[in-house]
Amino acid sequence: MYVCVCKAITDHQIREAAQNGALTLDDLRRDLGIASECGNCAAYARQLLEETIENQCKAAWDSD
Numbered sequence: 238m239y240v241c242v243c244k245a246i247t248d249h250q251i252r253e254a255a256q257n258g259a260l261t262l263d264d265l266r267r268d269l270g271i272a273s274e275c276g277n278c279a280a281y282a283r284q285l286l287e288e289t290i291e292n293q294c295k296a297a298w299d300s301d
């Protein structure tokens with residue numbers, strides 16, 4: 238699903254960026270161009286980023 242229409246960035250690309258180390262919206266902006274034009278995608282992109290990071294932490298915690 239497209240999250241950022243201006244840059245044609247999908248939720249999958251955002252999750253992948255998070256898995257590769259993106260921690261902030263600025264990281265997504267730098268790596269993917271998220272929220273670099275109209276900005277309408279910023280809130281949902283940040284939510285996806287936070288969910289992905291949280292899931293990664295839970296998975297790491299559960300694997301110990």
Ligand code: FES
Pocket residue numbers: 240241242243244271272273274275276277278279
């Ligand atoms: S929808 Fe992402 S910058 Fe416009």
